[in-house]
Amino acid sequence: MTVTPEITPTRSIDARGMACPGPLLNLIGAIRAGQPGDVIEVLSSDAGSKTDIPAWVAKAKHELVAVIEDAGFVHFVIRKTH
């Protein structure tokens, strides 16, 4: 699945409607399991993700590649940098 014409994620996690463990924990798990350079996409319908995900990505020093609004949910695209 391509998020934009330029980005094809290494892995896409559809966490829409999944309150627990939640989109951020799923993202952290995917980053931990991935390789540097991997692009992880998380689909989230949770309003809190718009602050939570960018905050963790910044703290962990990865790259927030894109935040794309869709119908009732958001695509977060993150590159594992190290």
Add this chain to the structure above:
Amino acid sequence: MPARVVVLGGGVGGTLVANLLKKELKQDATVTVVDGTGMHLYQPGFLYVALDQANALWLTRDERTLLRKDIDLVVERAVKVDPAAQTVTLERGGTLPYDYLVMATGSRLDRDAVPGYDGTHDFYSLDGALRLREELRRFKGGAIRVGVAGIPYKCPPAPVEFVLMLDEYLRKKGVREKSTVTLLSPLNRAFTIESASKLVQPIFDKRGIDLVTFFNVETVDAVQRKVTSLEGETADYDLLVLVPPHRGSAVVEASGLGDAGGWIPTDRNTLQHEKHERIFAIGDATNLPISKSGSTAHFEAPVVASRIASLVKGTAPKTAYAGRVMCFLETGGGRATSLRFDYAHPPVPPQPSRLWHWAKWAFNRAYWITVPQGRVG
């Protein structure tokens, strides 16, 4: 000729789906459960054993006593699944053919994935809970850190429950004044569900439980007694309790049925393997980004049983999994709250109360005669 259904795993998901399937299909199917130990373990009890509120006798039962008599039980490890040939190979070399397969194989702990893990405690296994219990009995005060060393992990509320119940334990023991209790949270708050986190944060504040946020444990130095996060921070400890990394079961990995973590790619509604329509997955074994908990398996099992029954009968499926989960969250002091949600409805947890604490207590005590047999929905 009856359809052959094989269920790998005799935990809550496997036992319940087998019982429900045989009840519905009767002579139209043979149902076989394959389990490596033949013992059913009640994992939510580890927390209570570690904190000396129950002993381990309560936690295990003979799986044979939980299954309908007309279900076969094979006590042996399944080592490989061949989806093309529709067979399961057992450890001693025998094979079981299947028409439908349910992977209820759970998750396993992978402590070796954390450099320096030796000496760290956990309440995610029977031996871990017993060892921690004895350590806590000897504990005379110091810094206790509770953290998470891998994601996904079973029962997201458990670290929060543990620190709240630990605080109470230390007070009763008379060493709370000489101790610090810290939750090293992988997130920017105590718990993933924001509404529940808002309920417990005031309790943390009142009881002097510290919260360190965005701390995902990466390595342990047991000599220096330091734990380091992937976010680059370090914390000292006198006693370290970690949720170990989890991975999918060996049979999933040996069969090439799972992803890099050993989790089975599963449809979120039909619970079928994304590539093999005769293989279903429930509970911890799936790759679904939902909670790994007994509750998830409990609510998924009737869906899998119903859908397999429909396939056997050649009728349209009657049900799909809508993401239903129900968890208790102990907040200490004889109180608890409940978390109920599905894909369409986020949780709205009530204020912690004695009612929910007793509901959890009653559920725990009644588990052996209600849940595996399908007597409570």
